[in-house]
Amino acid sequence: MLNYGKLFSLRRNPQSEPIPRTVPNSAGGHAFAISDWARLDRFLVLGSEGGSYYAGERTLTRENAAAVMRCIAQDGARAVATIVAVSEAGRAPKQDPAIFALALAASADSEATRRLALAALPRICRTGTHLFQFADAVEAMRGWGRGLRRAVGDWYRARPVEALAYQAVKYRQRGGWSHRDLLRLAHPETDEPARKALFDWICRGTLSEEAPALVHAFAAVQSEGVDGAFAAAQVRSHGLPWEALPTGLLTSRAVNEALIERMPVGALVRQLGRLTAAGVLAPFTAGTEHVVSVLADRERLLKARLHPMALLIALKTYASGHGQRGRLSWEPVGAIVEALNAAFYTAFAAVEPTGQRLVLALDVSSSMGMGSVAGSALTPREAAAAMALVTAATEERWQVVGFTGARDRNRNEGLTPLPIGPSMRLDQAVAATADLPFGSTDCSLPMRWALERGVKADAFVIYTDSETWAGPVHPVEALRQYRERTGIAAKLVVVGLVSNGFSIADPEDAGMLDVVGFDTAAPALIADFLRGG
Template sequence: MEPSGSTSSNHTLNSTGGGCPWEISDKDRLCRFLCYGSEGDVYTAREEGRVSLENAGALLSLLQEGRGSEVVEEIKRFSQDGRAVRLSTSIFALALCSQHSELKTRQAAFKALKEICRDPAHLFSFIQYKKELKEGMNCGIWGRALRKALSDWYNEQDAMSLAAAVTKCKQRGGWSHQDLLRLSHTKPARDAIALISKYVTKGWKEVQVACADKENSEEVVKVLSYLEVVEKVKHSCDETEVINLIEEHKLEREQLLTDHLKSKQVWRALLKEMPLHSVLKILGKMTSNKILESGSSETQIICDRIQSESALKKAKIHPFSILLASENYKRGQGYQGKTKWEPDSSILKAMDSAFYRSFTNLEPVGKRFVVAVDVSTSLSSVVPGTAISTAVAAAAIAMIFARTEADVHVLAFSEGTVVPCSLSAHMTLAEATAELVKIPSGSTDCTLPITWASDKGKSVDVFIILTNNPLWTFTAGPVESLKKHRQTSGANSKLVMCGLTSIGHAIADTEDRGLLSISGFDLGAFSVIRNLAQDLI
């Protein structure tokens, strides 16, 4: 029998009493939903399923209990603190709260709108979710509260930021700024917002007429000048002029015409200021189109940016993101198979350097970890949806925890054998991979890392078990071993089972807040593990 404890987010295990401190509450289910879009204990990497009411049972229960304001606060926390793997679930949850029958819940949701929906794409998504929820919740959309919330969203923006936003993201999912400004009856709060509103709803010519021969404020003059540049580039066929406008005004590709993007020189100009995340995604395409050629000055500039510690820090790029991009680039072709390229050695070298330099971006969780790699099956297969072998993925995951956390044991295990692995800070990814796969293979027994910790008298907060076994045919249940470890060590131990090639297996039928399965692996999996370790889901 497990010791008694609270069902709140901070469990306290002691040596007496009965009961279950690991019971899953509606609040826990809500937090899981906000984190990865499911109330269950399985996170499926790279799955971008449409969020729906069927997935949000706990959210609805909490609303019916009159805990709407608490729900909205949780939505804000998950969307703003980087806890959510996908922001779409937070936006859906906010839309649901905004249509709830209780006035306080609706007010809290609309008040939080501009904090959660920070750019137009989020705002359009929010409105679309409201439209989809309309029938199921038997309510209207365009009431006074929504109209005011949308008016506030536009009116409280910095004018130059809003001008850039409405010209980069004009419409999404069937909604446009023109629709929202018209349906919300927005009354602009100041001249610069009025100018942008007129531009969106009436067009550039109307703006020119309205502002001609007028004494305009400094803010209006700046917005006018910016919109003039956007209009100028839209009507320009002169490659040199387009390039100059891009470089002078930091224009982005969403503000250009499709014809402009046929020019290599235009792409080279765009690359100079393009966010690093975006650069990493299109390296293959840029190499394929000969925009980045071997030995060229553009390629050197990109290589310098990729491995610049200040650029990596500013973009907050995670080492695993770089690894995903690097392995995909090394592959030499896109996932659809149409775009092919010859990987450039200097770009590969820069990405390798960036991988190690980006470790400084990571913040420790501050928990005691065991990262155990199952080497009983071949680790030569590929993690679904990526170009990374399971061996390299396992080594990278182990390295990330070993280099970031103060208390980590990395183990390789297989059929009765557990081998502690030393992953030093100076070790390369190739050396770490070799260190992990050096013991002979056998059958999978995922209890081994837990019993190893218990036998060694080590208290562990989180066990992360990485396996390539698609069937997960365990000789003994890891859940029972985990419960024993909790009792003997007094630790609030949790278990994360990562099936690197899995498509959706759970560890066990038992419900326990400390158990989580991850199918496949992606960047979001790190957020899920972090949230679990910190008692946030």
């Protein structure tokens, strides 16, 4: 007799074959397609820079752009509101995806949507660099019509003159664009003497007495023969940023000590290596005490919108003692390393523990070791370890495991309990994932492992790119089997670490949730879901 049940099942199917409502993923397996709105969220947080193991940067960008445009066409107001919300809340590591998405909205067929997008320009493009990026992106989509010129002109008219002068000396040009280019395109008019003088200096190089004091200070430090003491005085008196100083002055200890006093948090974190190499940051110095104090100030970190990924990258780089590019090297200061480690957790929204039993499962397959997260130096595998530690630092009952289709050193099929947790320094825990056996992707393994070993879990939190294909059953089938055999209504949270269109979470199962990795709101969303909120 032919056993039809072995040929077709609604309960147990290999991941290489579809089950109802799944679509082919990029790895040859099958997963659930996320909605365009979910993909918009993923793109705004993760972007597509660097691509992924299965999709190149160009392909992933084009796929995401198509999804963003469908959202804009469906509901332009909602799309613009989403872009603004993600940007203003500091949920994303980089502004680049939000700026690109805003440029798409500013080029929409709907006039109402274009107006909303251009009205949101100052909320998204908060610095000169952001404005240059927007100009570059929007020019690839549309011409410079009256509405676009007016919006850019308003960006220059609305800012206080001193704040605009700061933008002019700090972000002079980026990506082939300058403030002079944009002012000549927008032609903003003003009756304010100081603003008019600032525009004249930007466009023509004419420096009059009416120009803001910051511009005069900038011009003064550009002169030949200026020493460190004079430059340091200008920094303290006028708040000159480090980008406004000639390269030769950045080796001056006096200048660097003055810069540290007023340097914005983001710039300070990015400059830690250089400042240490210059001798300003050393054990027990005033500069080190200042840095440690800044990194411990939760309110200041959140106000600066300093994303946790920026802190993780700074920790990884600073602790290594050398930059990713160039020859700069330094001897890390222990107090700063520990302060960066603590600040990473601080930068996420405060989360109350759920008290539940959690299996935190890291996809450490080959595909997670390629590409980058949000254009950073972090692979999805490293980002998964960091995100898992955020939850582990909050919760009391958890087990971290790593899974792949390969067998580990003890011949266990594809899953290894990981000896990492918040007691281990973050950069060390991230590095520990590099020593695991890599292979094919099987996202059903965490549930199968727990069932085989009698592990009683209230929820499985899986950090993955959802490019699963190697398992004998689909992840949702493995979870269903776990629920039936244990009697535990276990939940599944999928933390997506690549901005593709797939998830292993079934959108029609109320016990499953898909969230975006490295979204600062993700830990709180996960906790609320696990509590049943």
